[in-house]
Amino acid sequence: MTLARRELFTRTGLALAAGAIASSAGSTGAAAQSIAAPSSAQGSSDDWNAVRAQFALSDDFIHMSAMLISSHPRLIREAIDEHRRGMDANPVTYLHLNNHRLQETARTAAGQYLGVNGSDIALTDSTTMGVALVYNGLRLTPDHEILTTEQDFYVTHEALRLASKRTGVKVRKISLYQQINGITEGQIVDRISQSITPATRVLALTWVHSSNGLKHPLRRIADAQDRINADRDEADRVIFCVDGVHGFGIEDVVMADLGCDFLMAGCHKWLFGPRGTGIVAGTKRGWDAVLPTIPSFIDGGTWEAWFTGSEPAGPNTGSRMTPGGYKAFEHQWALTQAFGFHQSIGKARLAARTHELARQLKEELARMSHVALYTPHSDRLSAGIVSFDVQGLAPSAAVTRLRERRIIASVAPYAVPHVRLAPCLVNTPREVEAVLQQIRGLAA
Numbered sequence: 001m002t003l004a005r006r007e008l009f010t011r012t013g014l015a016l017a018a019g020a021i022a023s024s025a026g027s028t029g030a031a032a033q034s035i036a037a038p039s040s041a042q043g044s045s046d047d048w049n050a051v052r053a054q055f056a057l058s059d060d061f062i063h064m065s066a067m068l069i070s071s072h073p074r075l076i077r078e079a080i081d082e083h084r085r086g087m088d089a090n091p092v093t094y095l096h097l098n099n100h101r102l103q104e105t106a107r108t109a110a111g112q113y114l115g116v117n118g119s120d121i122a123l124t125d126s127t128t129m130g131v132a133l134v135y136n137g138l139r140l141t142p143d144h145e146i147l148t149t150e151q152d153f154y155v156t157h158e159a160l161r162l163a164s165k166r167t168g169v170k171v172r173k174i175s176l177y178q179q180i181n182g183i184t185e186g187q188i189v190d191r192i193s194q195s196i197t198p199a200t201r202v203l204a205l206t207w208v209h210s211s212n213g214l215k216h217p218l219r220r221i222a223d224a225q226d227r228i229n230a231d232r233d234e235a236d237r238v239i240f241c242v243d244g245v246h247g248f249g250i251e252d253v254v255m256a257d258l259g260c261d262f263l264m265a266g267c268h269k270w271l272f273g274p275r276g277t278g279i280v281a282g283t284k285r286g287w288d289a290v291l292p293t294i295p296s297f298i299d300g301g302t303w304e305a306w307f308t309g310s311e312p313a314g315p316n317t318g319s320r321m322t323p324g325g326y327k328a329f330e331h332q333w334a335l336t337q338a339f340g341f342h343q344s345i346g347k348a349r350l351a352a353r354t355h356e357l358a359r360q361l362k363e364e365l366a367r368m369s370h371v372a373l374y375t376p377h378s379d380r381l382s383a384g385i386v387s388f389d390v391q392g393l394a395p396s397a398a399v400t401r402l403r404e405r406r407i408i409a410s411v412a413p414y415a416v417p418h419v420r421l422a423p424c425l426v427n428t429p430r431e432v433e434a435v436l437q438q439i440r441g442l443a444a
């Protein structure tokens, strides 16, 4: 490892993940060193081109779809390939030799990324699985209420509906705003905190809405909730749960900056992690409020209790909440490399880059008279999703027209759909301009 690389790894706190990368899969250690880390504040275009070169993405398209499903960078492809070869050659011995260590390494890397202990991370398959495990694991009764918003996504609403069927807990949906244009952080915080009642035991929100790109001021919401909790007994305190998938992998924050008790996120979108991976990060208050649903294979305490026919001792943890069962282990094991990939570029640089590209899009879209832009301009109220409508075109028709012009956009799967573009680390300002040029051409 060159000195510059070593300094970068140390500075970004990646020493552990780098070691894990090197030791978990020999050849991927070399791949880790080949990622160009942008050297200036946000990196030169050569640096970002080198990042893009890590992906096998087709050059026939401009890919603005990070919010859906990731392409794996080289580091991850190589780690997965190496594990797959090991499993295909000797499935039982490879699994027994590596599984515990590699899952723990992945949890530690996720913990480092979020500034928490690896033991407070549960490994899941997706955001959806994490959301379902948390909401359906909450110890709630018909006297309790879960507060959420009408603007939240299907995954949250459906998991809450099922939790309500199971436990009788009431689910109350408030409308966060009538009009997204002009919305402020203060309005969001007031609307939510004023809607919390004595029965509210859970606040279920989404960090960044995938319909319109609105990012919630989580820390300010948590602060308001802390003031409410200060007057409550521990058993009555509000648990703050967040579907964080569209902020995770973009924003340069750790759990303490967010203030929530649970963050559920897939790692196969903005993090560019292995497809079919996700995490739940929880606080002690969070873990104490839920029960696992799927038996864990990595929690020694639950195995021991089963052997002896007793109740598992000790508190609920991220290990206990990690669903067991045999799975596509090679993907889960390569999660360490996903965090390593991000950390080696730098969370702050990635955040700045994503916001810069999204800002470029928004500023120009706002100037087009045939476009209605919904995503707020402010970096504090938005992340990487840019959402809009094109006058005279249904969102799906606009997406089809863009696809014909070799641009990958998507339609929000909500009752009121919009067109979405999701610029990210694989895109360049030139690509953004090329996309804008095509949208200008959609004017009736």
Ligand SMILES: Cc1ncc(COP(=O)(O)O)c(C=O)c1O
Pocket (backbone or CB within 6 Å): 067, 068, 125, 126, 127, 128, 129, 153, 155, 206, 208, 209, 210, 243, 245, 246, 265, 266, 267, 278
């Ligand atoms: C807000 C939100 N939550 C969850 C999901 C589903 O994520 P996953 O594929 O990781 O389950 C999506 C979109 O795919 C989403 O937009």
